[in-house]
Amino acid sequence: MGKRLSVAFQGFHPSSFLSEETARLRELAQDKKVISAVSGGVDSTVATLVAREALGDRLFPVMLDTGFLRVGEPERVKERLGMSPTSLKVRLVHASGRFLASVRGKGTAEEKREKFRETFYQVLKEEAEREGCEYILQGTIAPDWIETQGGIKTQHNILEQVGIDPASTYGFKIIEPLSDLYKDQVRMLGRHLNLPSELSERQPFPGPGLLVRCIGNVTKEKIRVLKEATKMVETSLAPFNYEQYFAAVIENKFAKGHSLETVSETASEALGLPKSEVHADVFEDRVTGVKGDQRCYGLLAGVKLSEESRETYGWLQDRLRQLQAGIVEKFPDITRVAMLVKERRGGGPLSILVRAVSTRDFMTAAVSPVPWKILKDIGQQVLKEETVSRVYYDITPKPPGTIEFE
Amino acid sequence: MTKIPVVYVKGQYNHLIVRNLKELGVESKLLTPSVPLEQLESMNPDALVMGGGPQSVRSLDHLTGELADAARLIRQARLPMLCICVTHQLLATAFGGVTGAARKPEFGPVEISVIEEGRILEGLKPSFTAWESHNDEVVKAPEGFHVLAKSDNCAIEAMRHDNSPVFGVQFHPEVSHTLKGVDLFKNFLHIVEEHKRT
Numbered sequence: 001m002g003k004r005l006s007v008a009f010q011g012f013h014p015s016s017f018l019s020e021e022t023a024r025l026r027e028l029a030q031d032k033k034v035i036s037a038v039s040g041g042v043d044s045t046v047a048t049l050v051a052r053e054a055l056g057d058r059l060f061p062v063m064l065d066t067g068f069l070r071v072g073e074p075e076r077v078k079e080r081l082g083m084s085p086t087s088l089k090v091r092l093v094h095a096s097g098r099f100l101a102s103v104r105g106k107g108t109a110e111e112k113r114e115k116f117r118e119t120f121y122q123v124l125k126e127e128a129e130r131e132g133c134e135y136i137l138q139g140t141i142a143p144d145w146i147e148t149q150g151g152i153k154t155q156h157n158i159l160e161q162v163g164i165d166p167a168s169t170y171g172f173k174i175i176e177p178l179s180d181l182y183k184d185q186v187r188m189l190g191r192h193l194n195l196p197s198e199l200s201e202r203q204p205f206p207g208p209g210l211l212v213r214c215i216g217n218v219t220k221e222k223i224r225v226l227k228e229a230t231k232m233v234e235t236s237l238a239p240f241n242y243e244q245y246f247a248a249v250i251e252n253k254f255a256k257g258h259s260l261e262t263v264s265e266t267a268s269e270a271l272g273l274p275k276s277e278v279h280a281d282v283f284e285d286r287v288t289g290v291k292g293d294q295r296c297y298g299l300l301a302g303v304k305l306s307e308e309s310r311e312t313y314g315w316l317q318d319r320l321r322q323l324q325a326g327i328v329e330k331f332p333d334i335t336r337v338a339m340l341v342k343e344r345r346g347g348g349p350l351s352i353l354v355r356a357v358s359t360r361d362f363m364t365a366a367v368s369p370v371p372w373k374i375l376k377d378i379g380q381q382v383l384k385e386e387t388v389s390r391v392y393y394d395i396t397p398k399p400p401g402t403i404e405f406e
Numbered sequence: 407m408t409k410i411p412v413v414y415v416k417g418q419y420n421h422l423i424v425r426n427l428k429e430l431g432v433e434s435k436l437l438t439p440s441v442p443l444e445q446l447e448s449m450n451p452d453a454l455v456m457g458g459g460p461q462s463v464r465s466l467d468h469l470t471g472e473l474a475d476a477a478r479l480i481r482q483a484r485l486p487m488l489c490i491c492v493t494h495q496l497l498a499t500a501f502g503g504v505t506g507a508a509r510k511p512e513f514g515p516v517e518i519s520v521i522e523e524g525r526i527l528e529g530l531k532p533s534f535t536a537w538e539s540h541n542d543e544v545v546k547a548p549e550g551f552h553v554l555a556k557s558d559n560c561a562i563e564a565m566r567h568d569n570s571p572v573f574g575v576q577f578h579p580e581v582s583h584t585l586k587g588v589d590l591f592k593n594f595l596h597i598v599e600e601h602k603r604t
Contacts, residue, residue: 011428146418182425291513292541293417293492294460321515329510329559332541360582363422364537366515399539400513 012185014192021177022054028135028175029055035133036061037124038090040077041205043139043178046190048088050177051137060131061088064123066116067096068209070234071227085194095123099211100218107217109288109297109406113154116208120156125170133172140176141186143362153288153295153402156207182361203244204362212406213248216285222249222350225385229352232381237356242368245356247382248405252349252389253284255299263327263334267303270326271319277306280327282334283351287405289335290398291328298335301327302351302392310340314372320395321367328400336401338392342379347389352382355394357403365398408598411437411449413456413479415472415493420457422580423490426591427455439475443482453571453598454483458491458578462542464505486571486598488526494574495544498565503548510559512538517557518577524554524566526573528593536563536577536584543576571597 036051038044038061052059061081065074074092081088102119106112128136140157148158159166159174166174178186183204190200206212210230214222229247237245260280268278281302289296303323305313313319324337338353354375357365370393379391394401412423414436427434437446456479461470469477476493477500489497495505516538520531544562547553551574555564564575573594579587 011425142421146421149416182422290418290539292460292511292539293458294541325514328513361422363419364578364581364583366583397514399537 012181012188014189017189018050018053018192021050025051025054025175025177029058031058032135033058033060033131033133034135034137034175035124035128035131036137038063038077038081038088039205039207040073040081040202041139042183042190042195042200042202043141043186045081045086045139045195045199046186046193047137047139047176047178049086049193049195050189051175052088059137060133061090062124062127063090063092064120065092065094065096066099066120066209066211068099068211068223070205070210070230080199085196086199091127093123093127095119098123103211103218105217108286109212110154112211112218112406113156113208116211117154117156120207121159121166121170125172128172135175136166136172137175137177140179142180142182145179146363153406182363184360206404212404213246215248215250215287215405217251221387222251225249225350225352225387228385229382229388233354233378236374236378237370240356240368240370242356243359243362244365244403245354245368248353248355250283250285250300250351250353252351255282255284263301263331266327266330267301267323270323271305271309271313273305273309277309279304287336287401289396289401291332291335291400296335296400298333300336300338301334302338302340302390303327304340304343311372314339314341314375317367317369321397324395324397328396336394336396338394338396341375341391341393342383343390344383344388347383348385348387350388351390351392352388353392353394353405354378355403355405357398359398359403362403365403367395367397407431407433408452408595408602409433409450410453410455410598411435411446411451413437413439413454413476413493415439415457415459415461415476417458417460417491419578419580420459423455423457426580426588430588430591430595432595439472439479441479443479446479446483451485452602453486453488453594454479455594456480456487456489456493456496457580458493458539461492463492463496463499464507464542466499486594486601487573488594489572489574490580491538491540491576491578492542494565494576495542497572497574498544498546498548498551498562501548501550503544503551504546505542506545508541508543508560511541512557512559514538515583516559516577518555518563519557520555522552522554524552524564524573525597526566526575526590526593527554527564529589530586534586536579536587537581538577540576544574571601
């Protein structure tokens with residue numbers, strides 16, 4: 001990112017934002033009570049702190065345990081936010097059964113996101129009624145409504161912008177104090193509010209959580225393996241300071257009809273390797289991307305090099321970029337490309353994907369150059385899971401990919 | 407304070423243009439393209455920036471409502487103008503150039519070679535990296551425009567009008583991964599300041 005990060009942010013002053021926004025919130029809410037949905041992420045935490053400045057004890061923070069959170073996360077977040085200086089008394093709502101039931105049998109990304117959103121607001125509405133709240137406060141930021149409006153993906157926290165009137169549908173009104181800001185501006189505001197860096201600099205975690213990293217159908221085993229892989233990837237990559245890094249899971253079912261030979265050929269041309277050393281698979285389950293400002297719910301190509309070439313090319317980020325660009329430019333329905341790190345012959349039916357990106361505002365993202373050795377270590381660990389047979393490294397920037405998979 | 411509204415044609419990065427301009431001390435906000443000309447003029451803007459969007463503008467006959475309105479603004483507004491991505495293509499089509507399917511579409515980082523700085527690309531010679539996302543491209547620049555930059559895949563990455571401050575760029579100077587994008591906006595602001603004085 002380099003130079004751009006050091007440019008002074010002349011357009012955003014946390015202190016004046018705070019005084020204007022708290023005045024607006026007081027005016028808007030009058031003497032009504034407000035429920036706030038927190039996740040432990042920086043957006044909802046900062047939004048809640050801004051609202052508390054304005055509303056004091058008329059604000060009720062709740063956290064929904066959707067079942068798609070990381071191992072131990074609901075309890076950890078509740079405890080952390082309860083400590084000084086945030087000192088938020090968060091009520092934990094257990095709803096994982098309802099969320100899992102609502103997405104069962106839904107295979108496409110948008111169906112899953114829509115079902116998640118429906119359940120999310122249904123549960124939140126019940127909580128709002130219990131506390132007598134007329135308003136729901138949420139940490140929506142600029143990319144959320146921009147991507148939803150642009151038809152890239154349905155963000156779970158967007159209603160009005162897609163024509164759903166929350167007042168008539170759910171019986172509450174929505175307040176979004178951060179809707180004009182980008183992530184880096186939210187972090188600045190968080191630092192201004194004395195948020196400890198473990199909260200203000202935390203990597204983003206999507207609202208629907210692991211649901212959108214569980215590509216295709218949702219099963220208990222996929223979610224279980226994904227939780228384990230998430231732990232391993234987060235632990236291994238934490239020291240590197242990438243803006244976002246995580247694991248995703250996909251089934252080893254491959255698209256037929258797509259001329260595999262041509263994809264393999266394009267891959268070998270892009271790398272300048274003999275055909276015999278390059279093999280490409282195209283996965284059946286689709287993944288979200290964005291090509292030419294348009295949502296592209298496309299295919300994922302998994303490229304496997306011979307073991308020896310893998311050792312060389314795994315370190316050469318420029319060549320991997322050429323590999324990705326060569327395939328995505330040539331095949332309009334392929335959105336993303338991943339490179340095989342490690343496999344176990346005769347292993348289970350699942351693949352794990354490792355994703356790591358550098359980004360300022362999450363609107364564009366470059367692939368982070370994870371050292372090949374670290375990727376192999378992750379592969380080694382993840383392959384201990386019986387049901388996993390392959391580990392891939394996603395080499396797609398945004399665009400043409402998105403940061404998350406669904 | 408310099409006032410530059412950004413015409414919103416539903417592209418993901420349109421709001422980032424506003425952010426860039428604000429960071430450079432400009433008063434800016436998103437504007438829907440259907441704004442009547444009189445209303446636009448009553449706002450006293452010093453220039454216009456038009457963003458990108460998901461539509462195709464190979465022909466003027468089947469434009470979406472937004473882009474038909476944007477084309478009207480391009481023709482009618484007598485202001486310095488910077489058109490990005492799809493509106494760069496629209497600028498070409500609207501003035502008699504040709505937009506077609508890209509031989510090789512570009513997504514993500516692309517190396518841009520500067521042919522002529524033409525003020526808007528001042529200081530960016532010989533080349534810089536910009537991020538792009540497009541399936542179509544300008545195939546032929548309209549009469550009265552000349553080409554300022556190209557890439558390996560795309561022959562017209564930037565163009566300008568011969569004698570008025572109207573510019574089109576295929577790449578996205580507003581995204582943070584285009585590290586020198588801020589220089590392009592600064593150059594545009596200098597041009598706008600100068601135009602204000604004359």
